[in-house]
Amino acid sequence: METNFDQDVIAAIFKFVWSKKAIDREKIEDGEASKGEERAGTSKKNRPTSANPNAVRLSCELLRLFVTEAVQRAATIAEAEGGTKIEATHLERILPQLL
Template structure:
């Protein structure tokens, strides 16, 4: 039986939102540079649409699932050590710095 994971379409939609925001930020920065007298050199790699390979999306889903599972397990360990049966946001806040370093 396969473990539940995130839908690749969902992760792709999230990626597209992030890519769109970054493209807008780049355009705003480049627009400010153009006002300073610099001109662009035509279509660059930065202006091309970004896409994701299907296998890359599946891998991203699996990585995200592993990250969240590990975060919950570590937070549960902290909560259990405190004698609490419910994970609180503070438990996640306490494990997040080390978790980010580990991943």
């Protein structure tokens, strides 16, 4: 059974992260400006950021493959230990390999 990630959800996650990073960047820029430094050419406008639909589709596929690989590796560990369920400890053991 092949399950795909919802592209709208992945795009929303990307937008959330981009917005958070933009806010963090503005805080840093505001802090630098308050020290008396002027930065030429900087704009504090929030411009909408969007992702190319093909990039979102590719990101969904990459995420699906990553999760599938993680589950398969964790299942191998669980099976080697004689278990029939994947537990958090199995995932913790394979994370260094994936990262």
